[in-house]
Amino acid sequence: MKKPIVQATALVLTVALLPAATSAISAVDASTYREMEQFMSVFDRVRTDYVDQVDDSVLIKGAINGMLSSLDPHSSFLDARDFDNLRTQTDGNYGGLGLSVTMEDGAVKVIAPFKDTPADGAGVKAGDYITHIDGELIYGGTLDEAVEEMRGKPGTPISLTIVRPGRDKPFDVSMKRAIIDLKPVTWEVKDDIGVISLNSFSADVGADVKAAIGSIDKSLGKKPLGYVLDMRSNPGGLLDEAVAVSDVFLSRGEIVSQRGRSKSDIERYFAKTGDAAQGLPVIVLIDAGSASASEIVAGALQDHHRGLVMGERSFGKGSVQTLLPLSNTSALRLTTARYYTPSGKSVQEGGIEPDIIVPQLSDPDYKTRPRFREADLRRHLINEVKLDDAVLEEDTADDPRFVQTTEELKEQGIDDFQLHYALETIGRLGPKGMQTALNRAAVKKPGKAAVVRK
Template identity: 50%
Template structure:
């Protein structure tokens, strides 16, 4: 069976569609009891009454689509119905190029407004000043409340080069903020890199089909730029990374590992458990690695951080990650789109679920906010999403943290700390990680690799 797995934070990417995580698969029918079918007959009767007697002729397609979405969104924030257009847009997004604004969004159940999870790096929304945690109350002067997430996304789509005005409610702001954005083709650069003198800096922005190849190229280029005898290590920056394809998260993790389990996914039935193992060969040659995470690091990026943390291959620096530990299966519905359904949770090599709890760094380094953002940027995480699946390790503390990275490296305290740590200018018991104290990781299991379309 052809399958593709993807893991994104929550909701939708503007210009694409609402997507949390995806895995193409067939379905297994489970019979419902007789009472359920009675309820379905009631639904049919209600539909006919509305269709025949509502004060104005309703759009029957919208009625059915909204009913399906209502059923799915009652399960958790990441399950939903994708119409044919949304399903096509989703496939375009995973290829790493699409049109729109460049923001990851979800529907805030409390306010019924569109909530920004994170702006994608180097996109129109990010350049215009949209921030994680912003609530979009109006689109071109029209209220968002009452719209489904899909409807709001459709309103924000448009031709490249056209303008859109978002009205933002931002915590700490005295009044709504109007932000004008010019729509553009969003070409996600999966990986950015540069030499920081004697250290290779690699930022993974998202996990698209191009990510592993871009990472492989980045490591090769850095090895050419920095002589082997001077290269002290690597900083792997996963901050503000909302996730992406599972097979790419596995490949990126594998790039830094020689052996052992990377991640497992566990569904409703024990036989649905799948384990993904690394292959021999560390692309960095075993050089020290520091991984940066924050509240914008979600899903696939948490898989990478969790794998390297559990195997004591890297030291995690920053603040607690978003905490999305669920997998969504995309079930094609022919010409009618697709069903996106949460079907599994994923677990780190030590058997830990990060659902609702996130990845806790070994070294906590807070990133100060500039004065104009203080009180306006709030912590975001899976645990605060209404209706989220409660995780095995979830506590009152919840998941997530501030999702902010300064545009200038000179203001980036988390990055500066990581560089000093690798250079030995500062010390911490957590660095370098001690392999003899590794977690009880299940090693060398039969590999069950992810396959792609």
């Protein structure tokens, strides 16, 4: 069964290729046969002449690795170990730190820490490089090995050496492993406003968001002033769940479309009747770690002028991966389509631009820490519309609206400025003022999302 997924590169990346099927071999031309003969010659010489005996499966997996690494950063091969990692990433209940990581030039790079985990509490941030674990250098090893070292018995201590771009020297962070219970949806009420934190797009997330709205209403005993949908550092997940979450807040119109290699290979997803939030104000919080499925939701609500998008420009991953089973323990995760927001915009490379840019002033490194996005990945898909590099790199420009320092915010008890600003905006503007802000944003970024396509 093919399963569409839209998720930023996460946790473990093992890249490999499909074994050549008979039908595929029959379609290749003579030059391809010669290349395959050359490959088999190299394979045979390595098996017979390499200084140490090498297992055939290691050589084949290395060849698979090379094929898929020539495509894009999100196509990969999943063996039994990777399936287990994928399961624990979505199911949780393992002893670890709560990090989503990738490998870059032999170094372990942090995509994002999961909220309310040991790594998050210790201050590990997206874009950090982990060079040592408990004082032992891990550079040059595999990602699987690094992940296994970071996992362990809950309560046991661990120290990570971090290299953070923008800082002169590496530094150590210490923490204790804990049971990582990855809850995709959590909610709370602040200042009569419902805050829904969406951490991933695993199964049933759309239903969980709808249930969170009901729980917020029940907790207050009335309707809230509005809702904040917090998708910061959410790497994505299942396409169907991105559609389901968008549908919670939309009552009509297109949510997203995906387009494959062929011009006729287009699939569109539409909202069903009914807005669970009943038209109340919605602010969507995003940052550089908000990717794929998160960008589908943010783009849909932004194009339909249903939610005011706030924070930082998102990650910029506008591709869809399909999970193609190869056996009971392996599968191919292959990029098969690009997705587009209702107004016809691809977020590939450029991401979702917030209606209101709000820096995370409560982060002392927000100015010096570079943002890690899709455009920084090697062999990333290129957006069909040429993007301005200056726009892609503009993250820390001074904004006259925000003059408070991190220290001043701490004195005021504000440890999350972006969320504070979102809550303050809903409370200050109210439903009418929020609608005015949405109308102004629509004029600034006109789109055709209001048209219901059938």
